[in-house]
Structure formats: C-alpha cells, structure tokens
C-alpha cells in the first residue's frame with residue numbers, strides 16, 4: 001500500500017537516503033527543503049516543498065496532507081541558538097502538522113548521545129522527544145549511533161600522508177557505526193512496524209564495536225601501508241572552551257565556538273553505544289544492530305574514490 005510521507009531534513013546526509021528508500025518502495029514523498037537548498041533528485045512520486053520551518057507563518061497550506069512524517073532535521077552547526085531553532089522549534093512545527101493531519105506515525109531520527117545530555121543540541125533534542133511523546137501522535141524515536149561520515153573525516157588527510165589523530169590512547173571511545181542506506185531502510189521499516197509505536201529505539205550498525213585506534217589499523221590494512229597515529233589529549237578542548245567562556249557573554253559567535261569545543265570533547269571521550277545505568281558503562285553487547293554494511297566497505301569506497309561523504313560543518317580535522 002502506498003503511503004504519502006513527509007520527509008523533513010530531506011537534503012541532509014540521512015534524509016536524502018530516506019527519500020530514496022521511500023521512493024524505491026513506491027511511496028509518495030514530500031521532501032521539505034529550505035528556500036536556498038540545492039536539490040537534484042527527480043521522480044514522478046516525489047514532490048518538493050520549500051519552507052522555512054524556523055520562520056513564523058503557516059506552511060502546511062501548500063501541502064496536501066501526508067499520512068506519516070520522518071524527521072531527519074539537524075542543526076548544521078550545533079550552535080546554542082541554532083540547536084533550539086532546528087532541533088526544537090522546527091520539529092515542533094512538524095508536530096503541529098502531524099496533529100492536524102492525524103498521521104499514523106511520526107518517526108524522529110534522534111541520536112544515542114542524548115543519553116548523557118551535556119550539550120545544547122542534546123538538550124533540545126530531548127526537549128522535542130518529550131514534546132513528541134506527550135503529543136498524542138503515534139511516534140517512534142530512533143536514537144542512532146555514529147554514522148559512517150562521522151568516522152570518515154580523516155581519510156583524505158591520511159591519503160595525503162598526514163597522521164590519523166586519536167584522543168588519549170585511541171581506545172577511550174567505541175561505536176558501532178551505521179551506513180546511511182542501512183539507517184534509512186531501518187527508519188522506513190519503522191513507519192509500519194506496530195512494535196515500534198511509542199518506543200525509543202537505540203540502533204547501531206553491525207558489530208563489533210570499533211575504537212579510533214582500530215579505525216587507524218583498518219585504514220592501514222586497506223591502504224597496505226602503515227598509518228602514523230598522533231595522540232591528542234581531549235582535555236585540550238575543555239581548555240579552549242574555558243578560555244572562550246567569558247567572551248561568550250558578549251558574542252553569540254564565540255558562545256557557539258565554546259559549544260563547538262565542548263561538542264568535540266564529548267565525542268572524544270564518550271562512546272556512541274548504549275549506556276547501562278546498571279553497570280555505569282557503555283555496553284556494545286546491548287547496543288542493537290541493524291543493516292549489513294560494514295565500515296570496511298565504506299572506507300574502501302572512499303579510498304577507491306567511488307564514494308564521497310559531505311562532512312559539512314561536522315568536520316573536526
């Protein structure tokens with residue numbers, strides 16, 4: 001049965017794959033795009049609508065009602081104000097549409113890092129998760145682990161002979177990364193999964209979990225040559241953040257810079273795995289897995305030049 005699905009964040013890394021997966025399954029798709037976002041996908045079942053969700057004004061009038069919504073919205077910067085405007089305000093606009101259209105499911109792509117909410121964008125994500133849960137709209141929240149793009153930022157540097165950076169000894173963190181196609185299929189599957197209604201689903205890719213030190217070793221194996229590893233102390237990020245903190249009172253740009261260093265410190269020290277309150281540790285064995293594509297396939301594609309990942313403002317190195 002064909003469903004008409006609204007995809008928000010359709011131009012993003014995962015959103016674009018959700019659109020393609022829905023079209024592959026012959027659903028009708030409404031891709032919500034910002035006014036100036038470039039877009040090159042065309043398909044008879046695809047409609048594009050340009051709106052600014054963060055600006056006041058009615059926007060649903062231009063759209064025939066949809067029966068489901070998938071939100072892959074994300075603040076591109078993680079800045080304090082942008083996080084509020086995108087993670088909470090823009091998603092809240094979608095929720096209003098979900099209520100008026102009486103959708104059968106609102107699937108929200110969230111992040112596993114909200115388990116330890118220390119950053120502005122994590123708190124805004126949680127705030128919207130709460131609003132969605134209490135809205136009366138049938139919902140599913142998918143808290144994904146790291147995406148392949150988040151583990152691919154250093155490949156270009158390594159290919160040009162530069163070292164692979166790790167924090168601490170390179171084993172402080174681990175994750176079960178998930179491929180964009182696999183996550184997109186998982187999200188689309190949840191639209192009609194009765195067991196996923198009213199449930200928060202943490203999900204990663206196929207295991208085992210991998211540390212940054214192991215990522216460097218994987219790259220060395222695929223390249224057939226040693227990859228020099230350079231260790232950095234993650235505390236550096238907190239030092240930079242502390243220096244910027246007083247200046248943040250005078251400038252939102254500097255406040256966002258401070259937040260950026262705090263985000264960097266978080267990812268340098270926290271695993272993207274399920275956190276067990278009981279054992280007070282990250283548990284790879286308890287982190288659910290989906291999909292079949294492994295990080296090795298992704299790295300091979302990037303090394304061979306068959307694939308690219310647009311890292312945008314998420315790139316650290």
Ligand SMILES: NC(=O)c1ccc[n+]([C@@H]2O[C@H](COP(=O)([O-])OP(=O)(O)OC[C@H]3O[C@@H](n4cnc5c(N)ncnc54)[C@H](OP(=O)(O)O)[C@@H]3O)[C@@H](O)[C@H]2O)c1
Pocket residue numbers: 008009010011012013014015033034037052053054072073074075076085086090109110111112143144145146147148150
């Ligand atoms: N990166 C990871 O490893 C990771 C891991 C787990 C979970 N997640 C979560 O997964 C979700 C999707 O991530 P992603 O990497 O696919 O995101 P992304 O590539 O950064 O895409 C973000 C999407 O949100 C849209 N957007 C940003 N600001 C907007 C605004 N002001 N108004 C309307 N739309 C706006 C963007 O539109 P434009 O193209 O117009 O900018 C884009 O379509 C996020 O919630 C993220 O936190 C990420």
